[in-house]
Amino acid sequence: MQYIPGLAGVPATESKISYIDGQKGLLTYRGYNIMELAEKSSFEETTLLLLFGELPTRDELNDFDQQLRENRRVKYNIREIMKNLPETTHPMHMLQVVVASLASFYPSTEYMKGGTENQDYINDVTVKIIAHMATLVAQWEHMRNGYDPIEPRKDLTYAENFLYMVTGEEPDPDWARLLDACLILHAEHTINASTFTTMVTGSTLANPCSVISSAIASLSGPLHGGANQMVIEMLEKIGHPQNARAFIEDRLAKKKVIWGMGHREYKTKDPRATILQQLSEKLLLKKSESGELSQMFETALEVERICEEYLGHKGVYPNVDFYSGILYKEMGFDPKMFTSIFAVARSAGWMAHWREQLQNNKIFRPTQVYTGAGNSCYLSLDQRSDGIRSVLSKQNNLEE
Structure with missing residues (x-):
């Protein structure tokens, strides 16, 4: 039996939700090219596509959009939970805790029985989770800074309302459209x-709120969703385009990570990064008073050029985190929010996979390749010369 680290390339399920061709740099949702969706669709419409497998009619889209708007507010008890968290709590940790707590407010075990009679609960909790995600992230941005949160509005789109709740100002149409595209691009990405x-x-068959909370925990790691925040920190360290080459060469020589570069699934540039770069460059030029791109964006372009020179032959190119972080920074979002915005978008894909899992469910129970000791003889405390310290010593020697 062969052990494959990280289950790389091992099929874990059959799915109809999304598809990646890493050689061609192709990503599709339910057969629709991500580039076309980012250009023509909305996050609300794309979410319906992911959930149900077809593009909705106008009436179906309007009905779903209205359901999301009606469910943006959260119960005051949930806000009380948030108020009692330390102000230093990272947005992702807040989100994990609070989304898990939603199971207390929207409990049900009915869907566990299976059957179409439970579809109403599944649809209802899907709407509530997706609608609440943006509200929670936006409210926490104010609460962790000591201010009362801004209440959501029903007259705005999903992206517009998020911008409004974060800034307290009428959302700029251009920024709202670009944020909408970001949400679409981050909504789903296979397994x-x-x-x-x-x-x-x-x-x-855990409560769906617990399911999404566990997904948030997984996304919070810097090797997954947390990379976009690390990209900004890296670009701020570089400071100026002319410093990029020395910085990248030093990182490569020390075999350190170049944040935002490379993706296990792609051997070419991440198509989402290509779309974000094009959309961002166009809008940032439009918004710039000088008619020039910001220094951070110019630095990012230079980092990409240098990395392509050194790493392109290995199939290492920018991924979606590389440009999404820059874009969120330009919108005025605190870098600590970046991964939680990723989670807001990805909630659509998570809910789609949860629903698909329920349709043909079997609990996951993989096996392992055992590499531990054989039959050991138990010794009393008086007979033991070596203990845990010897194990730790061996580990330290290996690390050195």
């Missing part, structure tokens, strides 16, 4: 770490 977490937790 990544957090989506696999969704499937594993969902397969136990």
